[in-house]
Amino acid sequence: MNSRRVLITGLSTYWGGRLAQALEQSDEIEAIIGVDSRDPTLELERTEFVRVGTQHGLLRRIVDAAEIDTVVDSRLVPDSTVMSARDAHENNVIGTMNILAACSGPDSAVRKFIFKSSTHYYGSEQDDPAFFTEAMGRPHPPRTPIERDIAEAEATVADFAEKSPDVSVSILRCANVLGPDVATSHTRLFSLPAVPMILGFDPRYQFVHEDDVVAALEHTVAEDLRGIFNVAGDGVLAFTEVVGLLGKTYAPLLPPWGTSMAVAALRRAGLRIPPEMLQQLRFGRGVDNRKLKATGFQYRYTTREAVIKLAEHMRLHPVLRGVQEPYRYEREVEDFLRWSPHVRNPTYRKEGRLTPGEAVELQKTLASYGERVGAPARGSRHIQSQAAMRAAEAGEGSQPVGEAARAARDTTNGAGAETPAPPPSGMEADALAPPPAPPDPPAPPPPRTEADAPAPPPPPADLRAPVEHYDDLAADEIVGLVDSLEGDDLGALLDYERAHESRPRVVSAIEGVLARRRTGQRG
Amino acid sequence: VADGGRTSLRMQDTITDDLGATDGALPAVRESDLRRYLPGVEPERQLDDWGRSERVEGFYDRYVVDFYYRYWFRCEVEGVENVPSTGGALLVSNHSGALPPDAAMIGKAIREEHAHPRPLNITIEHFFKGYPGFSMLLPKIGCVAAHPANVHRLLRDEEQLVLVFPEGRKGTEKLYKDRYKLRRFGRGGFVEAAMRARTPIVPVCVVGAEEAAPIFAHINVLQRLTGLLYAPLSPIFPGALFLPAKIRIRFLEPIYFDRDDAHLDKSYVQTVAQEVRARIQENVWEMVKRRGSVWFG
Numbered sequence: 001m002n003s004r005r006v007l008i009t010g011l012s013t014y015w016g017g018r019l020a021q022a023l024e025q026s027d028e029i030e031a032i033i034g035v036d037s038r039d040p041t042l043e044l045e046r047t048e049f050v051r052v053g054t055q056h057g058l059l060r061r062i063v064d065a066a067e068i069d070t071v072v073d074s075r076l077v078p079d080s081t082v083m084s085a086r087d088a089h090e091n092n093v094i095g096t097m098n099i100l101a102a103c104s105g106p107d108s109a110v111r112k113f114i115f116k117s118s119t120h121y122y123g124s125e126q127d128d129p130a131f132f133t134e135a136m137g138r139p140h141p142p143r144t145p146i147e148r149d150i151a152e153a154e155a156t157v158a159d160f161a162e163k164s165p166d167v168s169v170s171i172l173r174c175a176n177v178l179g180p181d182v183a184t185s186h187t188r189l190f191s192l193p194a195v196p197m198i199l200g201f202d203p204r205y206q207f208v209h210e211d212d213v214v215a216a217l218e219h220t221v222a223e224d225l226r227g228i229f230n231v232a233g234d235g236v237l238a239f240t241e242v243v244g245l246l247g248k249t250y251a252p253l254l255p256p257w258g259t260s261m262a263v264a265a266l267r268r269a270g271l272r273i274p275p276e277m278l279q280q281l282r283f284g285r286g287v288d289n290r291k292l293k294a295t296g297f298q299y300r301y302t303t304r305e306a307v308i309k310l311a312e313h314m315r316l317h318p319v320l321r322g323v324q325e326p327y328r329y330e331r332e333v334e335d336f337l338r339w340s341p342h343v344r345n346p347t348y349r350k351e352g353r354l355t356p357g358e359a360v361e362l363q364k365t366l367a368s369y370g371e372r373v374g375a376p377a378r379g380s381r382h383i384q385s386q387a388a389m390r391a392a393e394a395g396e397g398s399q400p401v402g403e404a405a406r407a408a409r410d411t412t413n414g415a416g417a418e419t420p421a422p423p424p425s426g427m428e429a430d431a432l433a434p435p436p437a438p439p440d441p442p443a444p445p446p447p448r449t450e451a452d453a454p455a456p457p458p459p460p461a462d463l464r465a466p467v468e469h470y471d472d473l474a475a476d477e478i479v480g481l482v483d484s485l486e487g488d489d490l491g492a493l494l495d496y497e498r499a500h501e502s503r504p505r506v507v508s509a510i511e512g513v514l515a516r517r518r519t520g521q522r523g
Numbered sequence: 524v525a526d527g528g529r530t531s532l533r534m535q536d537t538i539t540d541d542l543g544a545t546d547g548a549l550p551a552v553r554e555s556d557l558r559r560y561l562p563g564v565e566p567e568r569q570l571d572d573w574g575r576s577e578r579v580e581g582f583y584d585r586y587v588v589d590f591y592y593r594y595w596f597r598c599e600v601e602g603v604e605n606v607p608s609t610g611g612a613l614l615v616s617n618h619s620g621a622l623p624p625d626a627a628m629i630g631k632a633i634r635e636e637h638a639h640p641r642p643l644n645i646t647i648e649h650f651f652k653g654y655p656g657f658s659m660l661l662p663k664i665g666c667v668a669a670h671p672a673n674v675h676r677l678l679r680d681e682e683q684l685v686l687v688f689p690e691g692r693k694g695t696e697k698l699y700k701d702r703y704k705l706r707r708f709g710r711g712g713f714v715e716a717a718m719r720a721r722t723p724i725v726p727v728c729v730v731g732a733e734e735a736a737p738i739f740a741h742i743n744v745l746q747r748l749t750g751l752l753y754a755p756l757s758p759i760f761p762g763a764l765f766l767p768a769k770i771r772i773r774f775l776e777p778i779y780f781d782r783d784d785a786h787l788d789k790s791y792v793q794t795v796a797q798e799v800r801a802r803i804q805e806n807v808w809e810m811v812k813r814r815g816s817v818w819f820g
Binding site: 126127128129130131133136198199200201202204234235236237238241256282283286288289290291293294302304 | 557560561562563565567568569570572573574576649650652653654655656657658659662663667668670671672673676
C-alpha cells in the first residue's frame, strides 16, 4: 500500500518534525498533517499543523475528515529525565491508546500505523543475549517505569494489530540516539569533562544516528513493513571505546555495589542518571539490526561513525553557540507564508522557473478558465448552488452558508490585489459555497467537487487545457498560483488536472485551498 | 550485584520462534538466513561487536597464556586437525579446576598447532557479566555469555569456533576425589545448538587441569562473603599459581549432523549428548591410564 495522506502525531517532537520535513520532499505524499499539543519546533513547508492533544474524539475527526491512510506515532518518550513518571505514562501509554482508538473502527481509512518505540523495551539484564532480535521479547519483567510504559504501549499496539488485520502495523525499536540535534541523557553524560562509569563494568553500547532514525521512519512510510524492527547502527562498541572516540576520559566513580545510592548523591550534585540508563551502564545492550536491513534499508552511519559525528559536534558547538537563531513557530507568519498570494520570493514559495511576468500572465489566463470551459462548469455551478441550499436546510446551525460565503469573500478580497476581482454577488457566494455541506464544520471531508453531484462529471475530452503547455508546467509553478484563483476556476482546473496529469501535489494543493475557503480561515 | 542463575544452551520457546514460520498479527519472525546483512568489519576498531579486544587479548596471550602453555603446563596436543579450518564448529570439553585453565589452553592449542589458526569463543556463565571486574575483562579476551542466541549467532551466522563446557560449574566445583569423573552434560542444550546451526561437534578431552587447580573442600562462608560462584579450599585460591601439572589435550573426530530438523527430535538430542559424554569420558580415562606421572606426563 502506498501512503499518500499522512498524519504525524507528536509533530513537535524532534522526530515528528524531522519526519514531516523529509516527507515534504516526496511527491508521492499529497497531504501531511501534524498534531501535537505544543508548537512545532522545526520549520515546515507544506505540513499542516493542528494543535490538539491525544483526545481521541478530536483525532478521530481529523483522521476521518482528511482521509488519512497512514498514521505515524512519534511521541514516545524513552527518557525519564524529560518528564515525570506520571506524565510519561500519560503520554506513552494513554496517548498511544487514544491514537489507536482514533485509527480503529470499521470505516476507518487508516491502512498503516507506524509506532516509534525504543530498545529500552528489551531492558538490560545480566543474562541477556549479546544481540536482541525482534522475536525475543523481554526476558524479565520491566524494572523501571519507562520500560514498563514502553512494554505496555507496545502491547496496546500489538493488540490493535491483531484486531485490525487490514492495517499494516510497524513498530520501530530505536536504539539510543546520538546526533548533533538531539539531547538525551547519554549526550548529557558524554558532555561532562570526565564520563562516569560503574567500576569494573565496561558495557556494550549500540547507538543510532538521528538521521538514520528519520530515514528509517521514512522508509517505513514508503514501504510496507509489517512487524517489529530494530533500528540501530552497525557495530556494538564498548563504553570505554565510545568515551575514547569522544576524546574524553572515563571516571569509574560509581561503585559496583550500592550504585543507586551513589546515583542519588550525584543527583544532588546536579547530574541525573535515570534508572533505565543505570542498568545499561552496568550490562549494556546490543540489538540485531539485520531484519530492517533485509527490507532494503541502508544505514548512513555505523555506531562508531555516529559517535564520531557527535564528537565533531561537541568540539564545534562552543564555537557556533548563538550563531543560529532557533526556529520559533508563529501561526500568523506561517499562514501568511503559506497562503498569501504576495509571497513571491522563491525561497518561500517554490514558483520555480516562471518569471514574474509569465506568472501574472499564466494567472490571468487561469483566472478565466472557469468561464472558458463553459457549459459543464456552469452546469456544475448550478448543481453546486442547489446542493448548498439543500445542505443549508439540512445542517441547521452547523455552518450557515452565509458565513462560509462571507469568509470566502474575505479570502477573495484578501487575495484580490492582483486578481481582477469579480463583482461580489449572491451568485458568486453560492458558487463558492460547499457542494456537499459537511456535517462536521471544523473538519470537513476533503472536497471531491464532483463526487456527490448528481450529474456525471464532464468527460475529459471536453476539457480544454487551461493554457497551452499546461501539462508541461512544473507542479510547483501551478501550486504557487492556485491560491490566487477563484473558486470555480479552481474547480474547473481540478477537473482538468484529475483528467489529465493528476499530479498529487497539484490536486492536493487545489483541494486544500478549496477546503480552506469553504470553512473560512479561522486561524 | 550478580545473582547466580542457571546457564543453559537450551533455546527457550521465544527464541525458537525466531526461526519459525510467519504467524500472528505482528510477525517478529525473521528470514532464516540474514547472514549477508551482518555488519562489516571496521578496520579502525580494536574491539569487535562481542567486546573482544585485539590489544587486551594479544597482551594476555603473549604474557600470560604463552608462559603457562609452554613452560608451566607443557601442553601436548593430539588431533588438532579434527578442528575444521572453515565454518562454524562447536567444541565440547570436560571442565575442571578451581580457576579452570583448560579453556585458555584449548584456545592457545588451536592458535599454536592448527594449520589455520582461528580465534576461539569461550562460553562462560552469565554470572561473570554481573560481577565487577570479570564483566569488564572476560569479554575482552574472547569470552561470551553462554546464551543460546549467542552460540547460534556465532556458529551459524559468523561461522566461528565456540567452546562449551556442558558440565558447567558442576565440573569446576567437583572435589579432588572426584577427578576425571564427568558430571551430567546439562540437558543436551549444546547438541541442540550445534544441530540448529548445522555445525559439527568436536569433542575435546583435557587431562591435567584437575591436578593444576585441585579443590579439596568448599568454604561456604567465604562464598557468601565474596558473592562468587564458589569459594574453594585450593592451593591456588586465592592468588597463588597453578600447580605445574602436565596438560594433555586431545581433539576427537568431529560428529556431523545431516538432518535439518534434528534438533526437534528430543530423544535423538539426548542420545547424541550421551554419546559425546561417553566418548570424552573413555578418552579421558584412557589418557589417565597411559599417563606415567602427573607432573611430567
